[in-house]
Amino acid sequence: MTTNALLDAITAPSGSGRPVADAATDEVFGHAPEHTTADLDAALAAARRAQPAWAALGHEERARILNAAADEVEAHAEELADIIAREQGKPLNGAGARFEAGGCAVWIRTAADTPLEDEVLFEAEGTRSVLRYEPLGVVAAINPWNWPALIAIWQIAPSLRMGNTVVAKPSEYTPLSVLAVIELMNRHLPEGVLTGVAGGRDVGAAISAHPEVDKVMFTGSTATGRRIVESSADNLARLTLELGGNDPGIVLPGADPAAIAEGLFWGAFINTGQTCAALKRLYVHDSIYDDVVTALAGIAESMPLGAGTSEESALGPLTTDQQFGIVSRLVDDARQRGARIVTGGEPATELGPRFYRATIVADIDDDAPLVAEEQFGPVLPVLRYSDVDDAIARANSSEQGLGASLWGNPDEAFALAGRIESGTVWINQHGTLNPVVPFGGTKASGYGLEFGSHGLKAVGAPKVITV
Helix, strand or coil: CCCCHHHHHHCCCCCCCEEEECCCCCCEEEEECCECHHHHHHHHHHHHHHHHHHHHCHHHHHHHHHHHHHHHHHHCHHHHHHHHHHHCCCCCCCCCHHHHHHHHHHHHHHHHHCCCCCEEEEEECCEEEEEEEEECCEEEEECCCCCHHHHHHHHHHHHHHCCCEEEEECCCCCHHHHHHHHHHHHCCCCCCCEEECCECHHHHHHHCCCCCCCEEEEECCHHHHHHHHHHCCCCCCEEEEECCCCEEEEECCCCCHHHHHHHHHHHHHHHHHCCCCCEEEEEEEHHHHHHHHHHHHHHHHHCCECCCCCCCCCECCCCCHHHHHHHHHHHHHHHHCCCEEEECCCECCCCCCCCECCEEEECCCCCCHHHHCCCCCCEEEEEEECCHHHHHHHHCCCCEECEEEEECCHHHHHHHHCCCCCCEEEECCCCCCCCCCCECCEECCEECCECHHHHHHHCEEEEEEEC
16 A cells, blocks of 8 residues: 555556556556557547537636646645656755646646736728637647646746647656646546556557547657657647757856856756756866866766655656666767766666766767767766857757757857747756746747747647637
């Protein structure tokens, strides 16, 4: 028996579901339902039936219900954080599992309360044109495993606020985190408005081409995003795709290494590096290169590594065997190429099967796979440059363009930001998100915006009314 009542409410009886293991120990702590494509069909049909009545409630009543759901999430945030810490592996403290659970309530409330008024496009004597946004219908939300509950809420909350109904498909690696937050919201939502379908890849593959789906929201790999675009051609479902990134950071000459080191570290190592908009490659001017590398290595060596459920852990395990393998391969390749492993560079097998030490790699070239590919783990390659124009060109060389950052004098950085090819450019920070500030990628990092009024519009159908 568990001591987590929320987990007890969502886990399938032992023997009837798929075992879910603690990311740090591989010990089974719950069982996820094994839904099928038939369950997906039923959930989408129920969502279609429920949608007109949900839309008819109007924005004010939907906002009231969503705020009540946010209160429910907040009241059970500790139980939700416990599930996230076990299943995904992120530590409870810092920007970890408690942060994620609390963020779910914040993003629900923001989606509920963000105003979206009719926009007057044209007005003259005898003529007036107004733009408003109405529900699309049924939204399919395909959730990733790295921030499972929070990113699910990024998709679910604005869709519900706009009068859509939602069927959410969690990652096979982190189904319980998503089902838990859905369980809490459904204590206040009408039946059929929000359903979680915790199936395998066959269920995920069936979603984007399904005739009952009007909109697909997906966060995940670029390769899967391309398949979703292809499969949505027949039903012409609208798409919001957040497809990860290989985010660059550029430290400008004159920056203070000691002042920026902690921000750089957490920009890269938040959630043990398993964040789409984390800092993935860092370009540092020759004049301060050695000082920045030394400062980052010192922070990396001081960070406690351990299980997500430990109050002392600052970094946790990698969530999946596949990701552990990718990180190991990329670091081993960098070592063989002659790059300098300043600290880390090896698994911490004494802690568990998927722990990898926080790693700083210096004196590495742009063509190394650790730089050219998205490592999605606790490793940061640091590259030298001597000319800012060259650093910007190298930063823009990736096919992806989710986020980027500039570090140094704010005015100088702001003047350079327009030359960076990414959906967001942060200055003296990286990866910080605000629920009212739109977020989305360019190039192969996808398209569409989330958060704030722009995110609400993305899950609405624009309608022009001319009188």
